[in-house]
Amino acid sequence: MCGISGYYRPDLVTDEKHSLDDIEKTLRHRGPDNFGTYYDGSVGFAHNRLSLLDLSSNGNQPFKNERCVFVYNGEVYNYLELKHKYLRNKDIQFVSGTDTEVLFYLLQYYPIKEFIHDLDGMFAFAYYDKLEKKMYLVRDKLGIKPLFYLKAPGGKVYFSSEMKSFFSVANLEMNDFRTLYSAYGVYDSADENTVFSNVFHVKPGHYIEINGTVKETCYFKLTDLIDPEYYMRQARKGEQELFEEFENTLSASITSMLMSDAPMGIFVSGGIDSSLIAALTTKSQKMDLFTANVVGKYSEVEDARALSRQLNLQLHEYEFREEYFTRDYVNCTWHMESPIITHVNAIPFSGVARLAHSKGVKAVLTGEGSDELFLGYPNLLTKRYNGLINGPANLVNWFYNKVPGLAKSVLKVNENRMGEALINTAKQFQRQRIKQDMNSLGHIPENERHDQYLSLRMMQEHLLSLLWRNDRMGMIASIESRFPFLGEQVIKFALNLPLKYKIGHTNRFYNYKHPFLIDKKIVRGVAQKHLNKHLVYKKKNGFPLKGIAHLRPSPSYFKGGILQTAAGLRDTDLKLFVDSLDSYTLGKFTSVETFHKLFVQRIHKDTLHEQFVNQVKFV
Structure with missing residues (x-):
């Protein structure tokens, strides 16, 4: 994982080297191993490298020659297959062992539309064709990797892996309506809009062409993986045959994601998804496990310890105490680039990432995606x-x-x-x-169509918020997350799987929330071969901890902020505002206010941290 940034200017004025230097400082946490730039009249590219493949300088970016310039963030897991399929007969002298170089040459020899469907991985990249004088911004099929662009006056376009980096090059136009509605967790799962009127996502499965204008092209939709004939074949198979096919498919996805010349680990929660990933990974490679021990009644650390003992793997525990919530809240909001509402567990997640970094790990496997694909939410x-x-x-x-x-x-x-x-x-x-x-x-x-639709919907809504969390909180400590459940063949298998293998029936009282029904039946069926019974049938808790409902801000925290200015509240109204709200709603508005202070009022995060710990209590 890396940080990419740059600009396109149709006016052909002098370069903006100073701008990219400022952006580099903002994105350094995403790629601390190297920083490179390219300037050529109307375009500029910058790259912060987190080296995972070919750790030598041969993998440093931007990649460039007389025809094109290229910066890239992510992993294309099938890059060796693509190299053989598309480039084996080309006169190319490869100088690195990276997927970056394969993509670089694919873009030179083929139009994007001819090979982009074959990329299996997570990626965001920018490519400038000097002959066509056209820039392309491309994002992976699911939106795992972030990529934003900002439309500035005069036809200028800036792009970056993080929105905060735009502060050094342009004015971000805050939209008060969007900001207030971010209290509903709207924008960490959005596919296009952000809270800023002039900043946008490159949408998942899309690329844009920039040449004085911005043209968007959709190259992939999740429904492209729906295959009625495949579904019918799955429906005719027996249960054990499908269990075996799923295990093989998931194992292949894991294997493809183990490509790395740097140390890797596995984030585990004690739940079935990350536990199964760990068990299947151990068949070919031993890795350390990392978990958060949320001290108190919500702790699931004993389940993670049980997994560690069963697999004979070392477990590293990050101990998260209640007082750390306010300690880390402002810094996590700064990196999250959205109010922390949907996933307050982002805060202990960031601590696990820092722990992994301290052990020399650069990339981790995680279990996200299983609940969306196999209907695991109670x-x-x-x-x-x-x-x-x-x-x-x-x-x-x-x-x-x-x-x-x-x-x-x-x-x-x-x-x-x-x-x-x-x-x-x-x-x-x-x-x-x-x-x-x-x-x-x-x-x-x-009778099962609506439930299957829910998988499609969650893969395009809730999953985006999880990917956002993992990217931002992992990158606090330069940690890349990889998602075996989101391998393309795993997704295709799941989207064409009959419902009875996602939601199963049992004659025992399995869960008080859904008695006699078992979620993620096929996942649990495969896990029975590799994990003890307790881990297989553990009920989903979802990384629980006390959250924003326990924040108690003083009225002064809202003085001069988005809520007071948008609603026209007097200073004397602020106490009535705080006293009138239920604890959860008050917590949500506190999150929005914190975000606004950082990204609109531009209060430095260290200064705001001091204000936050003095004016907001955790009870």
């Missing part, structure tokens, strides 16, 4: 009982809706719809766009 299963649980309320709702005006006055349905409409607007109707994917599921039996 609320997805509890919905099956909604009809029974909500029966009386549904009857009342039906009656009120039969009487004109009664539902509006008693149930306040319009107020709820207004809130939903504003959130949808803030996310640019992302969920509505995703819902169009239902059209690709016509071959699936109607």
Whole structure:
């Protein structure tokens, strides 16, 4: 993993070397091993390298020749296959053992659209063709690697791995509406918009061409992996055959992600997904395990220790205490580049990353993606009982809706719809766009179609927030995360898997949240071969800890901030504001305020940290 940045200027003025030097300082945590730049009239490229393949200087970037310039962040796991398929008959003298160099030559010999579908990995890269005088910004199929661009006056475009680096080159236009609605966790799972009006994501599975104008092209959609014939073949197979196929597919994904000339490790939580990754990895390579011990009743460290003992692997524990929440909150918000709301466990996650870095590790395997693909979130299963649980309320709702005006006055349905409409607007109707994917599921039996759609939706919403967390909190300590459950063949297998192998039935009271139903059936089925029974059937806790609902800010923390200015509150109103809110809503607004102070008021994070620990308590 690295940091990439640069600009395109159609005016052909002198270069902006000083700008890229400033950006480099901001992105140094992403790539501390080397910094390189390129300037040529209207374009500039910069690269902060975290060396993982070919640790020599031959892998330093930008890559350049008389035709093109290239900077790249990520890993293409099948780069040797691509090298053989596309470049074996070309007169090329390779000087490194990196995937970077393979991509560099692919871009010279082929149009992007001819090979981009074959890339299996996580990547974000920028490429400038000197002959065409055109720049390309390209992001991987799932959006694992971040890539932002900023539209500036005069047709200028800047790009970077992190938004904060744009502060040194342009004014970021804060959108108050988007900022306030970031309290709903909107923008850490957005696929295009950010809280800034002039800063955008390169969307997952897209690339853009810049040549005075910005043109966007979609080269991949998740539904491209849906194959009705494959689904029918899966439906005809027996359970054990499918379990074996899944194990082989996941193991192959793990093997492909072990490419590294630098030390690697595995982040484990004690849950089944990371535990299975560790067990399968151990079959070919021993790695140290890393976990967070959230001291107190939420600790899952005993499960991680049990895994360590069973696999005979060393476990390194980061001990996270309650007082660390306020200690690390501002710094984590600065690196997160969004209010910390959806994933407050980002804070102990950052500590695990620092621990891994201290042990010399540069890349880790993690278990993200399994819950989205195999329906592992308890609320997805509890919905099956909604009809029974909500029966009386549904009857009342039906009656009120039969009487004109009664539902509006008693149930306040319009107020709820207004809130939903504003959130949808803030996310640019992302969920509505995703819902169009239902059209690709016509071959699936109607009674399981909605659940299969939920996988598609979570892979394009909630997963983005997890990837955002892992990238930002890992990069605090220059740690790259790799995701075996997100290997392309694993995803294709899961999207074409009949529902009964995701949600299974049992005759015992498995979980009080969804009795007699087992989530991630096929994952647990494979895990039975490799893990003890407790780990296989451990209930999902989701890295729990006390979170933002335990923050108690003083009214003075909001003085002069986004909430006071946007709502026109007087200083005397701030105490009423704080006293009137429930603890969770107050915590969310505290997160938004912290973000605003860092990214709009531009208060230095060290200064804000002192203000935060003095004016915000953790109770």
